[in-house]
Amino acid sequence: MNCLACGSESLVGGTIFDSNGSKVSFKLDDAPIWKSLFGVGTRNVRGYGCVHCGHLQLAVDFSQKDLMKYQQFEGEQPGVLERLNSEVEPPQK
Numbered sequence: 731m732n733c734l735a736c737g738s739e740s741l742v743g744g745t746i747f748d749s750n751g752s753k754v755s756f757k758l759d760d761a762p763i764w765k766s767l768f769g770v771g772t773r774n775v776r777g778y779g780c781v782h783c784g785h786l787q788l789a790v791d792f793s794q795k796d797l798m799k800y801q802q803f804e805g806e807q808p809g810v811l812e813r814l815n816s817e818v819e820p821p822q823k
């Protein structure tokens with residue numbers, strides 16, 4: 731990974747905490763709020779600080795399941811009807 735601001739490769743990895751000492755998480759838009767209280771639908775956020783210019787950039791720790799779910803729509807996004815139809819399909823178990 732390179733710094734987006736200056737292009738340097740000197741990035742130091744770290745964890746982002748808020749002032750209460752809680753880890754900052756990324757909540758998926760399609761995960762209900764109440765579920766996120768139990769850590770469902772939230773993903774860890776990693777921070778990378780650039781030693782060269784101080785720029786801070788963030789990354790999300792997506793699970794393998796997330797990648798499969800969201801990458802199927804990579805590139806041109808399907809229309810609303812197409813997307814709805816794909817959600818109606820019964821879950822494969």
Ligand SMILES: [Zn+2]
Binds near residue numbers: 736737781782783
């Ligand atoms: Zn930089």
